Ligand code: ASP
């Protein structure tokens with residue numbers, strides 16, 4: 001069997017959903033589990049709705065109305081028969097949202113967020129499943145929450161693998177013998193039956209979980225790019241597509257911030273040696289990129305850009321050397337605020353770390369570190385990571401920019417840059 005994952009862009013309007021049906025037909029669908037994300041930018045819209053509801057300052061109805069209009073426009077374009085069951089089914093999901101919004105918030109934000117934001121995937125999968133059935137592609141809608149068991153770490157829930165695997169294996173293979181299955185990415189369920197989410201862009205990870213538990217022959221992520229490229233085509237004019245890539249290289253890319261694949265996606269597939277294909281949904285016959293176990297050496301430099309970085313320089317209050325005890329306290333502070341360091345450097349008198357800037361988290365960290373250290377920091381920085389770098393590439397990337405930290409290892413270079421410096 002195979003797992004296909006269709007992200008937000010690949011189901012953003014009626015035309016895109018029709019294209020999904022075309023891809024499946026061209027493939028002579030057989031034993032495919034389809035994982036879908038929320039349509040277009042719905043997750044962002046639902047996030048905003050959750051925030052408004054939690055703050056209770058503004059009326060939530062305009063936001064909800066816009067989400068409804070967006071989905072009903074798509075449904076009306078796909079289902080001529082206004083008595084089709086999809087109208088009722090989608091309406092039921094919206095009623096669930098309205099029920100939440102009616103009362104004042106009683107729970108913590110992350111819990112509320114998951115209950116509301118998960119609706120994007122539920123609605124999307126309902127529409128896609130109904131449309132495929134209407135087009136003769138026989139499938140069964142499955143609620144991913146009946147399979148993916150998680151802890152109650154809302155907004156970033158962890159999978160309970162043994163329970164999840166047992167639930168998946170118990171029913172899905174039998175269903176897949178007769179028809180396709182359409183389910184949701186990104187969402188799971190606690191043992192108390194509350195909805196959780198796996199973190200933004202988590203649908204790829206869902207596809208990998210199903211792939212792993214079902215021992216899939218392959219997992220394919222359908223994207224709006226030709227495959228995995230050596231740089232973001234939105235930032236660089238000339239890019240190179242990889243025909244094949246090793247799991248290890250793809251994991252490195254995801255770790256350093258390449259957005260093409262969710263970082264958690266690769267491990268469950270690598271563990272079972274299941275290839276991951278990244279393919280363009282607008283040209284489904286193209287080969288895309290195959291990620292698998294391969295020894296093929298990469299010669300093309302891979303460039304990963306992260307903006308909105310902060311570089312913090314930490315030094316002792318009495319200008320003493322940075323020793324192991326200082327380092328211990330610094331790392332404990334980072335761990336306590338759940339902050340991932342993107343690159344770091346230690347010298348005699350300072351420890352420097354570069355990470356994604358998020359104001360609230362940054363302020364909490366500063367408060368803790370201020371007790372023991374002097375802090376200096378720069379915001380609005382850019383971090384460029386280059387795998388398999390050459391001096392020429394580094395020179396070109398840092399042209400007209402001030403390098404404020406540089407870290408080179410054998411295969412990876414990292415530059416922290418001040419961009420848009422005044423002439
Ligand atoms: N819809 C979710 C998001 O936008 C999950 C996903 O697309 O993978 O983050």
Ligand code: MG
Pocket residue numbers: 007008009037201
């Ligand atoms: Mg998405």
